[in-house]
Amino acid sequence: MKLSDYLITKTNTLRTTNIIDVKTESLSVKTYTFKDKQCAKAKPGQFLMLWIPGIDEIPLSILNTTTEKGIISVAVKNVGNATQHLHNMNPGATIGIRGPFGNSFTQNHGNILLIGGGTGTVPLIFLAKNLSNKTKKITFITGAKTKNELLFMDQLSNVCQEKNNLIATTNDGTYGLQCLVTEPLATLLNQEKFDAIYTCGPEVMVKKIFELTQKHKLPLEASLERLMRCGMGLCGSCVIGKYRVCRDGTVFNEEQLNEIKEELGTSKLNFSGNKIPI
Amino acid sequence: MGSSTLSLQIAGLSLDYPGMLASGVLGYSAESMFRVIEGGAGAVVTKSVSLQPRCGYANPTVVQVKSGLINAMGLPNPGIQVYAEEIRRSKTLIRQPLIVSIFGYSAEEYAVVAGKAVAAGADALELNVSCPHVKQTGSEIGQNAALLFEVVKTVKATVKVPVFVKLSPNVTDIVHLASTAVDAGADALTAVNTLRAIAINVETTRPILNNIKGGLSGPAMKNVALRCVYDIREKLANIPIVGCGGISSWQDAVEFFLAGASAVQIGTAIAFDSPKVFQTINQGIETYLKKKHLRSVNEIVGLSHH
Numbered sequence: 001m002k003l004s005d006y007l008i009t010k011t012n013t014l015r016t017t018n019i020i021d022v023k024t025e026s027l028s029v030k031t032y033t034f035k036d037k038q039c040a041k042a043k044p045g046q047f048l049m050l051w052i053p054g055i056d057e058i059p060l061s062i063l064n065t066t067t068e069k070g071i072i073s074v075a076v077k078n079v080g081n082a083t084q085h086l087h088n089m090n091p092g093a094t095i096g097i098r099g100p101f102g103n104s105f106t107q108n109h110g111n112i113l114l115i116g117g118g119t120g121t122v123p124l125i126f127l128a129k130n131l132s133n134k135t136k137k138i139t140f141i142t143g144a145k146t147k148n149e150l151l152f153m154d155q156l157s158n159v160c161q162e163k164n165n166l167i168a169t170t171n172d173g174t175y176g177l178q179c180l181v182t183e184p185l186a187t188l189l190n191q192e193k194f195d196a197i198y199t200c201g202p203e204v205m206v207k208k209i210f211e212l213t214q215k216h217k218l219p220l221e222a223s224l225e226r227l228m229r230c231g232m233g234l235c236g237s238c239v240i241g242k243y244r245v246c247r248d249g250t251v252f253n254e255e256q257l258n259e260i261k262e263e264l265g266t267s268k269l270n271f272s273g274n275k276i277p278i
Numbered sequence: 279m280g281s282s283t284l285s286l287q288i289a290g291l292s293l294d295y296p297g298m299l300a301s302g303v304l305g306y307s308a309e310s311m312f313r314v315i316e317g318g319a320g321a322v323v324t325k326s327v328s329l330q331p332r333c334g335y336a337n338p339t340v341v342q343v344k345s346g347l348i349n350a351m352g353l354p355n356p357g358i359q360v361y362a363e364e365i366r367r368s369k370t371l372i373r374q375p376l377i378v379s380i381f382g383y384s385a386e387e388y389a390v391v392a393g394k395a396v397a398a399g400a401d402a403l404e405l406n407v408s409c410p411h412v413k414q415t416g417s418e419i420g421q422n423a424a425l426l427f428e429v430v431k432t433v434k435a436t437v438k439v440p441v442f443v444k445l446s447p448n449v450t451d452i453v454h455l456a457s458t459a460v461d462a463g464a465d466a467l468t469a470v471n472t473l474r475a476i477a478i479n480v481e482t483t484r485p486i487l488n489n490i491k492g493g494l495s496g497p498a499m500k501n502v503a504l505r506c507v508y509d510i511r512e513k514l515a516n517i518p519i520v521g522c523g524g525i526s527s528w529q530d531a532v533e534f535f536l537a538g539a540s541a542v543q544i545g546t547a548i549a550f551d552s553p554k555v556f557q558t559i560n561q562g563i564e565t566y567l568k569k570k571h572l573r574s575v576n577e578i579v580g581l582s583h584h
């Protein structure tokens with residue numbers, strides 16, 4: 001592709017659109033649906049930059065697409081200034097969109113395992129839905145601090161066909177198993193042979209999962225989060241090792257994770273570019 | 279190893295290839311700068327670093343426009359104290375010249391940062407006196423001949439490494455400021471930084487960048503940057519110039535050499551292509567030189583001034 005082709009690419013051009021629907025998923029998470037033709041073509045694992053006019057522009061994973069209708073949704077956890085503003089917005093409000101950005105999960109078949117924590121379940125649901133009628137079996141481990149923070153349980157149980165293929169964990173035992181997601185994972189890895197394993201969520205969790213799968217010499221694809229500004233691999237805000245998470249990721253395989261294991265789950269750049277502990 | 283056709287000397291630095299990474303692009307970490315070197319760059323310029331850390335502006339910090347980008351990052355950087363460690367790490371990883379871009383809010387501050395950067399291993403410095411979107415530094419210095427003279431002179435009195443001065447295109451007479459920098463002791467000039475610009479969204483009737491205004495880079499600015507290099511070369515034949523602004527192909531790079539640049543810097547093209555854009559450009563220049571039966575880039579520097 002010639003440079004001039006990139007420069008007029010619609011991906012990176014800001015488009016405005018109106019919120020069509022807002023749905024409350026939990027005390028802190030809401031799902032937003034809107035029209036955007038470009039992002040409606042996104043693949044699982046890709047993200048977009050959402051502009052809240054006059055406030056901020058933030059990276060969000062794509063949860064769902066209806067490609068023919070050009071409709072997509074994202075799920076947003078209220079954690080600070082930008083997400084609070086977004087949570088106050090109603091259908092009809094105008095937002096800006098750039099994207100989709102980043103690579104995507106490799107869509108493998110066979111016996112599939114997905115492990116999601118917090119809003120990290122978002123891209124995995126998109127992936128699982130894409131895989132559900134192509135694969136033999138999907139097992140999903142989802143974790144949260146407490147019952148009412150577990151996300152998208154109904155959608156997950158649909159995707160997992162069989163009830164016991166959906167494993168939920170909570171820190172306080174208010175639902176499912178009282179433990180971290182890594183416990184049932186360790187058990188499963190000893191019992192079953194998986195063809196592909198995918199994860200997204202808090203990086204300390206991702207790191208533990210990486211160590212476990214390495215021990216079993218299994219492949220892994222993990223989607224990582226870093227501070228993002230330009231979204232197109234230029235500003236350097238999201239680098240981990242030699243990789244730009246926004247452009248070379250957000251999905252990294254076990255070989256790449258091995259190259260960045262010193263920083264994985266340990267440190268990240270803050271807004272000034274200083275490496276701080278995670 | 280660089281081919282001898284493409285290798286060059288500029289202000290005492292030896293470059294295997296004529297393209298450098300422009301400041302502010304991927305310049306936070308040793309590993310990402312090394313990747314640009316692997317992609318075929320002859321030198322790297324770091325992110326602009328100051329005495330105190332800066333968080334930069336809130337998003338949106340970059341917006342795409344036709345044939346370019348407008349950015350107002352706000353000079354985010356961890357401060358020289360912390361960045362000195364990254365300079366040391368970079369020196370263990372990167373054999374090619376490491377040029378540290380610095381800025382300050384006074385001549386003294388530029389000099390303090392300069393001293394610390396050199397102590398950490400900088401092979402050369404580039405003075406950012408041209409960032410168009412941060413108050414009391416950058417182009418507010420580079421647009422004022424007296425301030426510019428003082429900053430360059432103070433830094434030159436502090437360090438022994440080559441000092442590049444990066445000029446702003448947002449001036450009436452760039453040659454006047456270029457010659458001011460040269461009089462103050464600059465070893466080379468980088469021409470140019472971004473063009474002051476704005477993008478407005480029609481639906482929301484708002485400026486898009488959080489900082490409202492920013493700097494235009496990429497192909498949209500190329501011929502303005504090229505004119506700046508041409509003007510400087512015409513009046514100041516002896517100062518080496520690094521051409522910068524909108525370069526994305528070997529033809530662009532060659533145009534800058536012909537206008538009078540001895541080397542070039544590339545930033546925005548990395549976003550639309552990849553760090554390997556340098557390799558592609560190197561090959562193109564090499565083929566061009568061969569076709570013209572020339573032995574080195576040096577032979578075409580300033581050739582358009584008939």
Ligand SMILES: Cc1cc2nc3c(=O)[nH]c(=O)nc-3n(C[C@H](O)[C@H](O)[C@H](O)COP(=O)(O)OP(=O)(O)OC[C@H]3O[C@@H](n4cnc5c(N)ncnc54)[C@H](O)[C@@H]3O)c2cc1C
Nearest residue numbers: 058059060061075076077080081082083119225226227228
């Ligand atoms: C690739 C990617 C996908 C993401 N997907 C989702 C998602 O599907 N749902 C969801 O709720 N959240 C997601 N996030 C996180 C979301 O972007 C942040 O929660 C949001 O930016 C916080 O903004 P704030 O102003 O509300 O909070 P702030 O108070 O500004 O910050 C709270 C924390 O959010 C993080 N953060 C802030 N700004 C950014 C930024 N520009 N880039 C990355 N992280 C930032 C920082 O860790 C910060 O400490 C994703 C992040 C990335 C990088």
Ligand SMILES: Cc1cc2nc3c(=O)[nH]c(=O)nc-3n(C[C@H](O)[C@H](O)[C@H](O)COP(=O)(O)O)c2cc1C
Nearest residue numbers: 300301302326349406471495496523524544545546
């Ligand atoms: C995202 C971004 C950040 C930049 N940051 C800096 C900086 O910190 N210091 C500086 O001197 N120039 C900075 N620049 C300007 C570039 O170094 C360069 O002068 C300009 O972008 C023109 O070259 P290009 O068209 O090849 O990008 C930045 C440019 C961009 C796009």
